[in-house]
Amino acid sequence: MYDSNMSVTVALSKSPAELGTLATQFKALGDPTRLDLMMNVATSADSEACVCDLTPDTGLTQGTVSHHLRILVEAGLLNRDQRGKWSYYSLTDSAKNILSSLNLSISSNKTKSSSC
Amino acid sequence: MYDSNMSVTVALSKSPAELGTLATQFKALGDPTRLDLMMNVATSADSEACVCDLTPDTGLTQGTVSHHLRILVEAGLLNRDQRGKWSYYSLTDSAKNILSSLNLSISSNKTKSSSC
């Protein structure tokens, strides 16, 4: 029997909670500076970079760059690994999935060239 | 000859301009309400929905929903098709690519059930 107003269960592939974290990640990637930082990390030698390497390209102050990196970490897009005086940032698996899904994956043969 | 500071050309898969529009799209998807709207459009019968159908679920006023839809249209994520008194919104190809890449594609067997 056909009912033009019947309600239908729709199989969403993500739960509301997952959609929430996804929105947070989109929001984090929605700032041009932060998207740029992500690309710079992705193309860095050993797939990691420290703040002093990332800062110059942005044209922003070190404090502001740290601020953006923190947002990316909190969104689950970057890992922070402090070794000695430096903080090394690298892509999380989640970030790799998103970027590679969107054909943003990058292969780099950069060699290390730190400015600090 | 090895030079630890040599500069290396990196093959980025997106131009700066493309990254800019991508950031705009991420920003648009970064709002929970707008991500929800996108999912609701995606799961709508005929893959399109009008404002009066989308508004109730949001708990927001009609004007605010129109505002969010405009942002999604300007980001190139939704098409607007005005037919009669109604504006029908549907996913753009760009939006389909993004959502399906992230396993957010949805198959719906909803039947039309308009509230206006």
Added chain:
DNA sequence: TACTCAAATTGATACTTGTCAATGTATGAT
């Protein structure tokens, strides 16, 4: 024409955010 309905727009307001300058913190070197 006058009226109704769907949607867009406007103006106002509270809240969020990106940024800098300055300061704090922790690590390693002299």
Added chain:
DNA sequence: ATCATACATTGACAAGTATCAATTTGAGTA
């Protein structure tokens, strides 16, 4: 112990944003 370096944090401020209430626009209808 003192100092320098790398990074994080704080406070302040301008700019942007989400929201609502109210109004306007535009299309169909009586």
